[in-house]
Amino acid sequence: MSTNSSMTNGRNAFWAFIDGIRDRWASAPVWQRWTVYVALFVIALLLPSDSLGHVMSPYSDWASVLFFPIGTYVVLAIGLNVVVGQAGLLDLGYVAFFAIGGYSMALLGTKLGLNFWEILIAGVLLSALSGIVLGGPTLRLRGDYLAIVTLGFGEIVRQTAENTDAIGGPRGIAGIPHPPSIDGIEVFGVQIFHYGVLDPRPYYYLLVVVATAIIIFVKRWEKSRVGRAWAAIREDEDAAEVMGVPTFKFKLLAFAIGASIGGAMGVVWAGKTISINPNDFLFMLSATILAAVVLGGSGNIPGVILGAFLVAWLPERFRGLSEYRTMVFGAALVALMIFRPEGLLPSRRRKAELAEGTGGMGSMGAEVPGPEAQPAAEGAAK
Amino acid sequence: MFDNLLGSFWPYTIDGLILGAIYGLVALGYTMVYGVLRLINFAHSEVFMIGTMASAFVVMTLGITQPLTGFALVGGLLLMVLAGGAASAGSAMLLERIAYRPLRKRGASRLAALISAIGASLFLQELFALVIIPHVFNRPQQGRNQMGVARIMQKDTLFTIGGAQIRVDQVLIFVASIGMMILLDLLVNRTKIGRGIRATSQDPETAVLMGVDIDKIVRVTFLIGGLMAGIAGALFVLQFEVTKFSIGFLLGIKAFTAAVLGGIGNLRGALVGGLFLGLIENYGAAIFGSGWKDVIAFTVLVLVLMFRPTGILGESLQQARA
Numbered sequence: 001m002s003t004n005s006s007m008t009n010g011r012n013a014f015w016a017f018i019d020g021i022r023d024r025w026a027s028a029p030v031w032q033r034w035t036v037y038v039a040l041f042v043i044a045l046l047l048p049s050d051s052l053g054h055v056m057s058p059y060s061d062w063a064s065v066l067f068f069p070i071g072t073y074v075v076l077a078i079g080l081n082v083v084v085g086q087a088g089l090l091d092l093g094y095v096a097f098f099a100i101g102g103y104s105m106a107l108l109g110t111k112l113g114l115n116f117w118e119i120l121i122a123g124v125l126l127s128a129l130s131g132i133v134l135g136g137p138t139l140r141l142r143g144d145y146l147a148i149v150t151l152g153f154g155e156i157v158r159q160t161a162e163n164t165d166a167i168g169g170p171r172g173i174a175g176i177p178h179p180p181s182i183d184g185i186e187v188f189g190v191q192i193f194h195y196g197v198l199d200p201r202p203y204y205y206l207l208v209v210v211a212t213a214i215i216i217f218v219k220r221w222e223k224s225r226v227g228r229a230w231a232a233i234r235e236d237e238d239a240a241e242v243m244g245v246p247t248f249k250f251k252l253l254a255f256a257i258g259a260s261i262g263g264a265m266g267v268v269w270a271g272k273t274i275s276i277n278p279n280d281f282l283f284m285l286s287a288t289i290l291a292a293v294v295l296g297g298s299g300n301i302p303g304v305i306l307g308a309f310l311v312a313w314l315p316e317r318f319r320g321l322s323e324y325r326t327m328v329f330g331a332a333l334v335a336l337m338i339f340r341p342e343g344l345l346p347s348r349r350r351k352a353e354l355a356e357g358t359g360g361m362g363s364m365g366a367e368v369p370g371p372e373a374q375p376a377a378e379g380a381a382k
Numbered sequence: 383m384f385d386n387l388l389g390s391f392w393p394y395t396i397d398g399l400i401l402g403a404i405y406g407l408v409a410l411g412y413t414m415v416y417g418v419l420r421l422i423n424f425a426h427s428e429v430f431m432i433g434t435m436a437s438a439f440v441v442m443t444l445g446i447t448q449p450l451t452g453f454a455l456v457g458g459l460l461l462m463v464l465a466g467g468a469a470s471a472g473s474a475m476l477l478e479r480i481a482y483r484p485l486r487k488r489g490a491s492r493l494a495a496l497i498s499a500i501g502a503s504l505f506l507q508e509l510f511a512l513v514i515i516p517h518v519f520n521r522p523q524q525g526r527n528q529m530g531v532a533r534i535m536q537k538d539t540l541f542t543i544g545g546a547q548i549r550v551d552q553v554l555i556f557v558a559s560i561g562m563m564i565l566l567d568l569l570v571n572r573t574k575i576g577r578g579i580r581a582t583s584q585d586p587e588t589a590v591l592m593g594v595d596i597d598k599i600v601r602v603t604f605l606i607g608g609l610m611a612g613i614a615g616a617l618f619v620l621q622f623e624v625t626k627f628s629i630g631f632l633l634g635i636k637a638f639t640a641a642v643l644g645g646i647g648n649l650r651g652a653l654v655g656g657l658f659l660g661l662i663e664n665y666g667a668a669i670f671g672s673g674w675k676d677v678i679a680f681t682v683l684v685l686v687l688m689f690r691p692t693g694i695l696g697e698s699l700q701q702a703r704a
Contacts, residue, residue: 090493137688143492144422148638149687152680155635163673283631287500294497327508333501338484341494 022348044208048201059319063200069312071207072269077292077308078214078301079261084290085298085347086222087254088234089139090147092286093154096134097127097259099281101266103161106173106276116179120267127263128256135255139248154286162278172277179206179271195271203272210268214261215301221257222301230254231349291333297343306345387668392546394664400552400621402660403559407614408637409644409652410566411474411607417583417647418603421492424499425481427634428506429474429608433615434625435510435519436469437462438531441619442519449536458534459620463558466616467609474608475601477502486600503630511627528626531619555617562613563653566606570649575602583647632676636663639683645693654694 025033053062076098083091104123108114114122138149162170181202182193190201221227229250232240241247270276288311296307315325336343342351387394408430415423440462450458481502485495511525519529539547570576581589582599590596618633619625640659644651659679666678686693 084493090496138684141687141691144416144420144496145642145687145691147496148422148635148642149684151635152639152683156677156680156684159673159677163671163677287504291497291500294493298493323512324508327505327512330501330504330506330508334481334498334505337481337490337494337498337501341485341488341490 018345041208041212044212045205048204056313057316060316061200063204065313065316067200067204067207067272068269069316070309071204071211072265073289073292073308073312074305075207075211075214075265075268076262076289077296077304078211078218079258079265080289081293081298081301081304082218082221082261083254083258084293085300085304086227086234087230087251089251089254090143091150091255091258092147092283092290093150093152093157094258094262094289095281095283095286096150096154096157097131097262098266098269098285099157099161099278100127100130100259101263102270102273102276102280103167103173103266104263105267105270106176107167109177109270110173110175113177116177116267116271120264123263123267124260127266128260130263131256131259132252134259135252139251139255151283151286154281154283158278158281161281168277170278172275172280174275176270176274176276178274197274200272203268207268210264214264218257218261218301226250226253291329295333295336295343297346299349300343300345300347303343303345303347307343384669387665390545390668392544394668395661396543396546396548396552398661398664399657400555400660401664402640402657403556403653404614404618404621404656405633405637405640405659406653406656407559407562407610407617408633409641409656410563410610410649412638413641413644413646413649413652414579414603414607416641418579418600419482419486419495421482421495422499422638423477423482423604423607424496424634425477425503425506426474426607426611427630427637428503429470429477429630430611430615430618430634430637431510431625431627431630432473432506433466433470433612434619434629435514435615436612437466437616437619438529438625439519440465441531441534446532446534449533451536455535459554462534462619463613463616466619467612470612470615471605471608473506474604474611478600478604483597483600507627507630515627526627528624531623531625533623534620551620555621558613558617560653562610563649566610567649569606575599579603636676636679639679642683643686643693645695648693648695651693651695658694 048063048066050062056062057065076094079097080091080094083089083094101123104126105116105119108119108122109116134150134153138146138153141149161167161172167173178195178197181191181195183191185191185193191199192202192205195202195206222230229240229245229247232243232245233247233250237247289308292308292311293304294307295311296305297303311329315329318325321328408426411426411429412423415421415426440458444458444461446458449455481498482495485498515525515529516522521527521529535551537549537551540550540553541548570579578589578594578599579602581592581594582596586596589599615625618629636659637656640655641652642655643658644653644655659682662682663675663679667675670678
């Protein structure tokens with residue numbers, strides 16, 4: 001297709017190399033995998049170093065950037081990935097659950113004086129509940145309709161917060177407490193459990209721990225009966241239903257899990273931020289997280305992490321072009337969908353789904369296979 | 383609580399109908415594209431925004447400071463509508479060509495198309511905030527501010543209904559929108575190209591076998607949708623006399639809500655849905671306060687989708703959705 005064959009070869013060679021690594025990984029013994037996991041965890045803990053910061057984030061404090069936006073986006077993307085990537089439900093209002101977590105922290109912390117860990121549990125439960133409340137009536141809808149309802153829900157949550165004076169209205173809530181500190185534990189000169197105003201690193205470590213726990217949970221779910229049910233629903237909901245998968249129940253579960261991850265991140269985020277207001281939860285954030293999931297390769301956790309990292313980090317790194325970054329981001333999304341719609345690191349299963357159809361996301365109408373296109377398996381199945 | 387609504391029921395009704403007519407015009411673009419491509423053209427809100435910008439540009443270029451009268455007014459209005467329609471139709475077709483057609487040709491998923499649309503939408507908003515408003519409109523550093531547009535016509539009261547003063551421009555907007563919708567309805571139901579559109583939305587593969595040129599139908603669909611959004615943009619500027627780079631976002635979601643309310647893919651439904659939404663929103667604002675306007679609109683959307691997902695009039699441009 002391409003006229004420039006050397007460029008095409010170079011590109012293919014690159015992806016072949018990536019594929020080679022993934023083959024090795026797929027057949028790697030357990031101890032090797034665990035070595036890599038532990039190494040990754042240690043690397044994550046070592047990330048907020050100053051020498052790295054000079055390169056990665058010359059314009060703002062690297063450790064703060066690692067907490068927000070990078071770490072926050074990574075966790076949110078992992079949560080949204082459960083809904084979009086694994087269960088195949090398009091959610092455009094994911095920011096609502098982040099908001100519910102954030103407001104739980106703010107309200108329960110300032111009004112009831114609960115501490116961070118109690119609120120973390122409450123926030124997760126509340127956002128899971130809100131996921132069920134939203135999902136219950138709407139998950140019978142499919143595809144785009146669900147997307148629009150979730151978008152509407154996101155706006156309802158934000159504007160309700162804006163219009164309710166009891167929770168601060170448009171000014172939001174200030175004076176949110178930090179997580180309780182444990183002083184005196186010092187590692188390499190960092191008070192790792194001292195949650196104060198000055199040092200962002202303890203918050204980042206907290207986030208890494210929460211993120212690791214979430215990744216383990218999500219990974220286990222993916223490999224379980226639940227994960228297989230989600231894959232079946234994503235690929236063909238009708239067939240899944242016929243095969244005895246209670247599709248509604250599993251879709252609701254995906255929604256609740258995705259929501260609780262968003263809520264947990266909201267609590268952690270608000271625990272550092274001191275003050276929140278409704279404008280922290282704009283639709284743009286939902287769109288950005290969705291873009292991160294799709295950019296990285298929806299359905300594949302390493303891919304999603306990579307995508308979230310890029311989406312969060314690139315605009316921070318190139319603040320010099322800050323004015324134009326959203327514009328470039330928009331154009332990049334279009335280009336990405338045209339040239340590599342499966343994302344940078346798609347899961348293999350997902351890639352196979354996309355190759356034979358549209359990965360269960362439904363095809364556009366008026367799509368008639370040309371000589372280049374794959375046969376439309378989607379259309380034949382319906 | 384209801385005193386406010388009952389006390390000025392007619393003014394709220396009139397405002398609701400005007401806003402609803404504009405929603406309806408924008409909704410046509412969503413509903414037609416969805417009918418043919420099964421795609422939420424998320425960037426349609428930006429197509430509308432471009433329409434408002436083009437008509438604001440006309441008002442600015444003509445150097446209007448005083449409201450016009452007579453033939454000058456007719457000419458000015460026509461120019462506004464033409465500029466808005468042309469700019470929006472052109473950008474809608476460009477959008478189709480750049481952001482959707484490559485995906486469609488490859489048989490990409492609707493999720494991919496939706497992401498592409500979100501990307502295009504962000505790009506266009508920023509393009510206006512950073513380049514076009516500062517440089518073309520000559521408002522440096524004010525790309526993200528609301529732009530006032532000069533009043534082009536004297537807004538005299540024409541008649542009153544139950545205490546509501548009905549102004550000339552409101553009648554004009556209402557009549558113009560309804561007129562455009564009737565024209566479109568005729569086009570889709572009576573002409574050859576309209577038959578092609580209907581055939582494509584019912585069954586694209588069979589339509590191709592019957593000799594329908596799908597690419598052409600898709601182009602025409604975007605053209606018509608863009609045209610309607612552009613006219614809506616011009617009418618919006620006439621009524622509210624403001625525009626902004628992000629003006630399309632909320633209005634776009636609401637217009638889509640209107641399309642769903644009326645039954646997506648159903649052209650007459652778009653009008654019914656638009657008017658219905660405009661009224662509900664205004665009545666709701668009268669009862670709960672204007673801050674709740676959007677919340678009410680979205681709640682209505684959620685309720686309708688729960689209890690009658692095919693909308694008030696049902697889907698008709700296509701028979702079933704995938």
